[in-house]
Amino acid sequence: MTRSVLGWGRRPETPAADHASRGVDEAFADFYRAEAPGLATFLLYLGARSNDVPDLVQETMFAASRAWQDITNRRAWLRRVASREFGRLLSRVEPRAVGVSRTALMVDEAAFEHWEQTNEVLRQLRELPARQRQVMAWTYDGFSPSEIAVELGITREAVRSNLLKARKALTYLSEQGGV
Incomplete structure (x- = not known):
């Protein structure tokens, strides 16, 4: 793949590197789909408000995507990082009612x-x-x-x-x- 005229876009990659990158992306996407609902439930059990949970899950998953290759126990790592993110949120926000809103x-x-x-x-x-x-x-x-x-x-x-x-x-x- 070549760069656009303005120099933006992806840098040229070898077919093998491109294939490996796609494999990592697909593995992470599968992991995200499998783990996000459970992580959301975990955060609710910790006491997170239902309207804060999507942001906490996203922040945690974004951190996971950046550290993907270095994480060994990914399921536990997610919960550890989500717990820390929730703790940071609690230190910034005044306490309010927690619950799952009925839609x-x-x-x-x-x-x-x-x-x-x-x-x-x-x-x-x-x-x-x-x-x-x-x-x-x-x-x-x-x-x-x-x-x-x-x-x-x-x-x-x-x-x-x-x-x-x-x-x-x-x-x-x-x-x-x-x-």
């Missing part, structure tokens, strides 16, 4: 019930101390206590202790709230 697209009863349950879970998670909420978000996302300990830089015992406390608190909140 006009949710017309059937099952979707509405799921929306209500999701909002109740998010409300209960907001009641937890930050570390317990963080450990629960990683747990809901399928990470083991050992993996969580490594990612958060705390001991497995601290993870398990926070899980136990969070589960007790959520059970209590569930009994009080009727969910």
Whole structure:
């Protein structure tokens, strides 16, 4: 491929380099499609507002695209970076209500019930101390206590202790709230 008359456009590449670049782009696109919804859910579990989640996912995925070749455990890396981005957002923004907004697209009863349950879970998670909420978000996302300990830089015992406390608190909140 040649440059345009003004010098803009892609620089000439060898067919092999162009093919390799396309393979990386396709791999990242597949990763993005597979991981973005789960990352959004993870951020909601952490306490992010639904209107902040798309921006947080985009910022995190953009960072992933820049570091793509250097990331080893990509799923955990995404959550670690998203957690940091969310922490930065919290330090800049005053606290507001968190939840998933009901849209006009949710017309059937099952979707509405799921929306209500999701909002109740998010409300209960907001009641937890930050570390317990963080450990629960990683747990809901399928990470083991050992993996969580490594990612958060705390001991497995601290993870398990926070899980136990969070589960007790959520059970209590569930009994009080009727969910």
